[in-house]
Amino acid sequence: MTAISKESADGAAPVLVWRDLPTAPAVRGSKSLFMTEAAGQGLSPGREMLYVGPEPAGERVAEALRVPSGAEVVARRKVMTVREVPVRVATSYFRADLFGGTRLAEQGFVTPTLQSAIAELGHVFGRAEEVLQARPASPYEVSVLRLEPGEWVVCITRASYSEDDVPVHVLETVCAASRHMFRVRQAAGHDTF
Numbered sequence: 001m002t003a004i005s006k007e008s009a010d011g012a013a014p015v016l017v018w019r020d021l022p023t024a025p026a027v028r029g030s031k032s033l034f035m036t037e038a039a040g041q042g043l044s045p046g047r048e049m050l051y052v053g054p055e056p057a058g059e060r061v062a063e064a065l066r067v068p069s070g071a072e073v074v075a076r077r078k079v080m081t082v083r084e085v086p087v088r089v090a091t092s093y094f095r096a097d098l099f100g101g102t103r104l105a106e107q108g109f110v111t112p113t114l115q116s117a118i119a120e121l122g123h124v125f126g127r128a129e130e131v132l133q134a135r136p137a138s139p140y141e142v143s144v145l146r147l148e149p150g151e152w153v154v155c156i157t158r159a160s161y162s163e164d165d166v167p168v169h170v171l172e173t174v175c176a177a178s179r180h181m182f183r184v185r186q187a188a189g190h191d192t193f
Contacts, residue, residue, distance in 0.1 A: 034047065034080045038080075038082055044082060047079065054075070057070065061093045064159035067095060071096075074099050076093075077092075086145045088173055088175050090173045091173075092104075093172070098121075098168070126163040128158055128161070130156055131157045133157075134154050136150065136153075154174075154182065157173075
């Protein structure tokens, strides 16, 4: 589906990106979910790694990773852009006891994919859960996403677990609400009106 937009006051079309939930498996397994989604919409995507290293786990991340709140985890944070306009900040979180000292804790983008690096360490995907929350942007998000004070974001937290029910990856994606449209699809096999 193509992005929908209307002209802004300066005559330039604002950026609007579609985000499918759940994400199609082919897109989820691609080199970059965002780059694949945006390119498929005819947009010019970009991304920049902002931070890779240890940081304390917030409450939601700690709960999903099954570690105490404030425990040190490995964080990988990047910003995604369209036509050089920041639209999302995505942070991957990993348990330090499982992934510290691996290439997931090293600087730069993981190639060919994050999923392949997790699998190389012996973790087979079992299930994932996604939670969406609309909320006012934090001061950090206002700065990175170049939002007006008081603007809202949609935060999508995806927790992935191995076949052995080990929490292996939490992805927190903070989307500028004014720059996204979300399409939620019914789960296959549950076709009830």
